[in-house]
Amino acid sequence: MSDTILDVRDIVVEYTTSREPARAVDHVSFTLDRGEFLxxxxxxxxxxxxxxxxxxxxxxxxxxxxxxxxxxKGRNMVGLRGGELRSIRWRDYSVVMQSAxxxxxxxxxxxxxxxxxMRAHGQGxxxxIRARSREVMALVGIDAIHLKSYPHQLSGGMRQRVMIAMALLLSPDLVVMDEPTSALDVVAQRSLMVQIKDLQKKLGFAVIFVTHDMSLVGHFxxxxxxxxxxxxxxxGPTRPLFAAPQHPYTRGLLESFPSVYGPKVQLKGIPGSPPDLTDLPSGCRFRPRCGQVMPRCAEIEPDLYPSGDTRSRCLLFEERA
Ligand SMILES: Nc1ncnc2c1ncn2[C@@H]1O[C@H](COP(=O)(O)OP(=O)(O)OP(=O)(O)O)[C@@H](O)[C@H]1O
Known part of the structure; x- marks a missing residue:
């Protein structure tokens, strides 16, 4: 039996604007295995x-x-109606947002x-309900007394933990997280990440974790x-991607963040800024900012090609495809 829990196939998302639509997600595909952290x-x-x-x-x-x-879990979620989605959300997958x-x-x-x-999902x-509520609060390390608290009575870190506790209430197979630590200071960020990872290992749910901070997810x-x-x-797999980033953009991103380990190096950053999604450059989108740009990069939109242990959307790897 396949271990794939999620199969994202060629999705395209556009925002309607007064000009051209802004295509914020352009033919993205990937799969996620049970218990995997992406x-x-x-x-x-x-x-x-x-x-x-x-x-x-x-x-x-x-x-x-x-x-x-x-x-x-074998079912296309696109086009599901409100009621069908409500029955899956929280029970089979849950969402933790940037700001609790x-x-x-x-x-x-x-x-x-x-x-x-819990009542909306038939727990009468x-x-x-009380026992499970206490259990998930214990999982995230918050005293059950705070079940009686209002959100404003909790610190930022506690609120994010409460959101994670809520996401785990019905033991979902997948938790998607959108920068859940971004509002916290660095120390609280790390401790929440460690806790998320521990819970994931213990309970076995899969995670999709969105962040702009590469060093944050690098360890987890x-x-x-x-x-x-x-x-x-x-x-690709995190370790080789960190050890030997292939795409010039990935290399630039890694050089923009200080490493917790290893020698002190000058942080470089990436010159310029991302393109306007309603007015993209021809060929490779990263071309105007790339240090390894070639004339062909303006003509051909690269595919994802095998590149070391990862796959990269860069013509440098085209011949290996
Ligand atoms: N309400 C909107 N109307 C029009 N375009 C939008 C809207 N929201 C987002 N976009 C477009 O979609 C793009 C992607 O936005 P999105 O929030 O998904 O990016 P992100 O990588 O998650 O950024 P961040 O890390 O800041 O949250 C934006 O650059 C913008 O062009």
């Missing part, structure tokens, strides 16, 4: 959150899924919100997908 990285505006929303079926206008399929303050209801206690979620027994993900201007430009 990091999605890239600069701000490259389409990471839009892709996550497309997978979780949470897109709202002006964004729309133009084409593609999202096969989750926006995702949690400010006028309900944490416990009441857990109860609503109050004793069972099994595989990484690097996005640039709506496309995956490199994808």
């Amino acid at each position: 990091g999605i990285v890239g600069e701000s505006g490259c389409g990471k959150s839009t892709m996550l929303f497309a997978i979780a079926q949470l897109l709202t206008p002006p964004a729309q899924l133009v084409s593609g399929e999202v096969i989750f 303050m926006n995702a949690l209801n400010p006028v309900k206690t944490v416990g009441a919100q857990f109860e609503d979620t 027994k109050t004793a069972g 993900s099994d595989r990484l997908a690097v996005m640039y201007a709506g496309k995956i430009v490199e994808i």
Whole structure:
């Protein structure tokens, strides 16, 4: 039996604008195995959150899924109606957003919100709801007393943990996370990441984790997908991708972040900024910022080619395809 839990097939998402539509996700495909931790990285505006929303079926206008399929546990989620989706969300997959303050209801206690979620999925027994609520709070290291707290009574780190506890209430097989640590200071960020990883190993759920901070997911993900201007430009196992990044954009990204280990090196960054999605350069989208640009890069839009242990969307690797 296949171990694939999620099969994202050729998805295209566009935002309607007053000019051309902005194609924020442009023919993206990948699969995710049960229990796997996939990091999605890239600069701000490259389409990471839009892709996550497309997978979780949470897109709202002006964004729309133009084409593609999202096969989750063997079923295409694209086109499922509200009721069908509601029965899958939280139970089979859950979503942890950037800001728990926006995702949690400010006028309900944490416990009441857990109860609503569980009752909406057919858990009728109050004793069972209370026990499970205490259990998930213990999983994320928060005293059950805070089931009586309102979101504003908790620190930022506690709120994010509460969101994770809520995401785990119904033991889903997949948790998608959109920069869940971005509002926290560096120390709180690391400790939350360690906790997410521990929970994932213990409970066995798969994770898709979106972040612009490559060094953050470097220690925790099994595989990484690097996005640039709506496309995956490199994808592969995390370790080799970090040790020997192949795509010039991945190399630039890695050189933009200080490494926790290894010698001190000058941080370089990537010159310029990502292109306007309504006015893309011809050929390779990264071409105007690339240090290894060749004349052909303006003419040919590269495919994903095998490149070392990863696959890269760069003509440097074309002959190996
Ligand atoms: N409401 C909107 N209307 C029009 N275009 C939008 C809208 N929201 C996003 N976009 C377009 O989609 C692109 C991708 O946005 P998205 O938020 O998915 O990127 P991201 O990589 O997640 O960025 P960040 O890390 O800042 O969250 C943006 O660059 C922008 O061009």
